[in-house]
Amino acid sequence: MSIIEAKQLSKSFMQAVKEPGLRGSVKHLFVPRHIKKTAVNALDLTIEAGESVAYVGPNGAGKSTTLKMLTGILLPTSGSVTVNGINPYKNRIENAAQIGAVFGQRTQLWWDIPITESFSLLKDIYQIPSVVYKANLDMFTELLGMNEFIHLSARKLSLGQRMRADLAASLLHNPPILYLDEPTIGLDVSVKQRIREFIKQINQQQQTTVMLTTHDLGDIEDLCKRLIIIDHGSIIYDGSLAEVKANFAKERVIFFQVASPMPQLLEQLEQTTGMKLTIQGELEFSVAFDRYEYTASEVVSRVMKFGEVADFRMEETQIEAVIKSVYEGSLDLNLRVQ
């Protein structure tokens, strides 16, 4: 059995529809109008123990709503979900014992007491055996470099320090599943790297299942073999990052070095083909083209009509652009190679 299993999982909300201005507010008070918003739509999802999965999609796609159903915060409208064999909503306490969660800007640490005290309160709440607690605390302190701030209260920590303390807090009870919502947002490069290394280690050495939402391609590249893209409440892609690149990246770029300048190239090539030419130097330029319209050899042979090509190289497809289009909601599914 998979550690996370959702079948036809759906969640709808009733959203108030209000006309703008004071008049609209008063009208809404007397004649309230609502529309049904389906945030998650018949989602089928299985995640195996030990996997590390990035769950991405544009704003409002349904990521948080899915995570809230998996953590037992929200009751699904229909469908079923089990996490480690239990229904997270019906068995919220049991579910809490088997998950760790770090949700963006919120903290599970007590604001005004030292981090060490927060940790020891969590020890009591989760009834963590002393040996396990001590071993985890020592390991996390070392791996996350928490010595310098573990005696301070959460209120006094920088964002990066707080994120590290939150990660440690979420894993003290050895949960088999870890949910992370934007774990590295707003952090500087070195803290990001430290956090990624830590998550990778927990995933690989302890086989903790990791599910994370992120806008940071580096998080996905470093941590997740599997990428799930959700849009309008439905999964539109489930596979590897490499496959996303192969399936969805539209633009390709070829860099040319030529023996002598090609003055007519710019106007003629762009005007007749829609390819985009960028001058790099006197004898160097690049041509960007739609891979679904032209093959690389077509592009090269067209350029060769304007003069002698000394050398050319093709640039790898930019995965950043693909992920950016996922977040902008502009990923063109029709591009997908079947």
Ligand SMILES: Nc1ncnc2c1ncn2[C@@H]1O[C@H](COP(=O)(O)OP(=O)(O)OP(=O)(O)O)[C@@H](O)[C@H]1O
């Ligand atoms: N409590 C709620 N009441 C009404 N509508 C809601 C509620 N929670 C979410 N929604 C709606 O459900 C849809 C999905 O929201 P959700 O927060 O899951 O998206 P998301 O992918 O996490 O977006 P973001 O990246 O912006 O956090 C949105 O249209 C949102 O407005």
